[in-house]
Amino acid sequence: MKLTLVQGDITRQRADAIVNAANSSLMGGGGVDGAIHRRGGPEILEECRKLRAGQYGKGLPTGRAVATTAGRLPARWVIHTVGPVHSRSEDRSALLASCYTESLRVADTLGAASVAFPAISTGIYGWPMDDAARIALEAVRQADTAVTEVRFVLFDAAAYATFEARL
Ligand code: AR6
Secondary structure, X not given: OEEEEEEOOHHHOOEEEEEEEXXXXXXXXXXXXXXXXXXXXXXXXXXXXXXXXXXXXXXXXXXXXXXXXXXXOOEEEEEEEEOOOOOOOOOOHHHHHHHHHHHHHHHHHHOOOXXXXXXOOOOOOOOOHHHHHHHHHHHHHHOOOOOXXXXXXXXXXXXXXXXXHHO
């Protein structure tokens, strides 16, 4: 598997699938979730609504992943995953790792060869970047997947530098 790091906006990435750091409701939010729905258009939310009306009536559990169309984005699919909120009192790193492995598992079911990830849980959900980078890189490296390219799309220079140091 080829692992690459880029600094930029994930909504601009050409990849078979881009991953969204969503929340359980799948109804959109701020951060990368807001950007994906804004730029991708209403088609994505429409599919999310159908998922909520069907299989995910109670919402998508933390650490799980599900795919929709990518609407107007230059990707074929958006894989929505729900990161854990960072906690000082409880070790939730297995749930964060699960976001990466479950997203890759969904990518495999789609036949996606290239997948772009944001740094899940490192914004509104408060996960320290260095620890999140360690967990993300380890999870992706150890994943049993047919995906041949994983790209981490880091929003700012500091996040990029942290991932680069870890890599
Ligand atoms: N491209 C790439 N990375 C981005 C972009 C972008 N366009 N925008 C932000 N980031 P966050 P979370 C980075 O808050 O912490 C939403 O409301 C950002 O700098 O998007 O998992 C959801 O609905 C940070 O490093 O996701 C949930 O309620 C990283 O993406 C909640 O936020 C993740 O930040 C999820 O929180």
